[in-house]
Structures are given as C-alpha cells and as structure tokens.
Amino acid sequence: MHELEGFLLPLEGGGRFCLYYPPAGEAIGAALYVHPFAEEMNKARRMAALQARALSAAGFAVLQIDLMGCGDSAGEFGDASWEGWVRDVVAGIRWLRERTGRVPLLWGLRSGCLLACAAAEAEPITDFVLWQPVTSGRQHLQQFLRLVVAGRALGRADAQQAGTAELRAALAGGASVDIAGYPVAPTLALGLDAANLSLAAGRARVAWLEVTTSTPPALSPAGQQRVAEWRAAGHSVTAVAVPGLAFWQTQEIAECPALIEATASIVRGWGAQHSMP
C-alpha cells in the first residue's frame, strides 16, 4: 500500500487536519469521509480508519477531514458552525477532485450523513455511503439536549431543572449550551436543528447501512421508509443491515467487521461500473 499522507488543508480560520489514503493499484474511485458530531466522532475513529484502509486497498483514493474545531484541526469546537462544517466538506470534495480528477463518493456516519447531503447540493455528487444515518437534525439535537438534562438531574439533584425546551430557548436567544463537555454554539445547534437528510432530484446512488444487534439483522422502520421514498423518487438505493454493536456510542472502542465488508463490497461494484467504457 502507498504511504498514508497527513497534512493541514488551509481554510478560513486555520488548517483542517486531513489524512489521505492513496488508492492501492489502479484507482477506481475516490471517497470522502464525513465524521459525526462530538463524542460519536471519537468513538468511531477506529472504524473510520479501518474502512478507509479497506477502501484504499480496493482502489479508492480516500480523504478524511477533521472539521473545524474537531480532532486535530484548527479552531475551537465552541466556535464551529453548521454552515462552516458544510463548507469544510465542500473543500474536502474539491481537494479530492483536484488530486484525483474524480468526483468522490461521500461516506458519512450519523450526523456526518446530514453534512454530506448538504455539501452535495453545491457539488456534482452522485454517490453516497450512509452509515446509520441521522435522518433528522432536529431529532439528533433533541437527543443531545436530553442527555444534558438527564446528566444534570443525576449530577445535581438540587439544581435548577432546565428541560430541553429551556435549552432550545437559550440557543435561540444566542447562548451556547454545554453538551457533554462540548460547548455548542447556537450557529451549530440551530444549523443541525434545521438539517434534514435529503437528496437533490436526480439519480443518486446510495448505500444505506445500519448496524443492529437484533437477529436476524433488519433495517429500522424509519430506515425502510426513507429507502422506499428515495427509490420511489428514482434513486438507486442498496440497503443493508449488518450485525454488530453501535460502535459510535459504545463505552469501549468497538469494531464492526461486517459493516466494513458490506461497504467495501457495494462500492467496489460502483467502481467497476465507473471504469466501464
């Protein structure tokens, strides 16, 4: 395999830390990883690296970019905004296009899928790999806020109780909210709140992958519904549920080999189609 390349991509507000995995052998495509939010990003780091290596071995040029204020990139998390993150993803797409001459597929995890879909609006993206996609930014934000509320209730029984509605009001009023040690600015929270998982009209190619502990593995009802809607809208969707743990939130760092295999197998097929005359 070629050498892994780490570098800082100079963007507004400072460098974004990137890892570039050159394709092994003849290139069949390019892929950009879009990471999730806060702690989910850290938990998933290992799986992201394993999948990036697997894709590189399959002939994909893979770029991982740490969004502003995340990982090893410049900036403070508390200064990050949703719009800024979308621009970072677009910058990653453009870097890959310049470097490889190919339009990359966007591979998102959780809230990264929302960012990927938003970034795709500005670029001619057709292929998406969605890992356990968050389908509604509003739902995702609500879950973070609920954790804050539950955490406060546990930690300080006598503390003034603030519900998620009060936290939302504080954000709307321009105040930051601390979520599990991450200061979340209103520009980030409200952007997330308004984000929806949607594809532009046209013919996108989508791999929808969910990880589940239920046997036999089955797609969630919400996933089935979204996949059916997208198929009806003319998109080509491959939907798979694989057995495994929710590695983006488990206490210990977990791996899900079935997800890596399923993903590599689907996109190898896409790459083969791309290289047909």
Add this chain to the structure above:
Amino acid sequence: MDVHSEVVKVLQETLNLKPGARMTAATPLLGAVPELDSMAVVSVITTLEERFGFTVADDEIDGSTFATAGSLVEFVSSKIGT
C-alpha cells in the same frame, strides 16, 4: 407495521433483557423492570426515536407513558400516526 413487536425489540435490546421473555400489552414496565432506571428511560426514548423516525418533546412523556408495554406502544403509535 407491527408496532408492538418493534417496541418490545427495542426494550429487550436497550435494557439487555432476555430475548425470549414474552411481553404483552399488560406487562408492567416502570417500577416492575429493574433495568428501567431514569437513564435507561432516556436511551429507550432515543432508540425509539431513531428506529421509528420521530422526535419526542419533554412534555409529551411522563411516568404513565412507561407504565406498561401497552402504554408505550400506544405512545409510539400516536407518534407515527398509525
């Protein structure tokens, strides 16, 4: 969609209950299932939201929502409009 069996599946997975355990609509939850503490309630809500694709506000739920498996199924059904 069989909401009851989907909800039971979520309870079993989230609370690590024995997979074979039967749950009817009358099966009591809060106060009867020791695994169901306040943090577990939060993760059950979160899992239901993601699996079914809805969002729950604070004031939509209280102890009575989690009284029995049946009351929880009823709540989910009302959220997804079946």
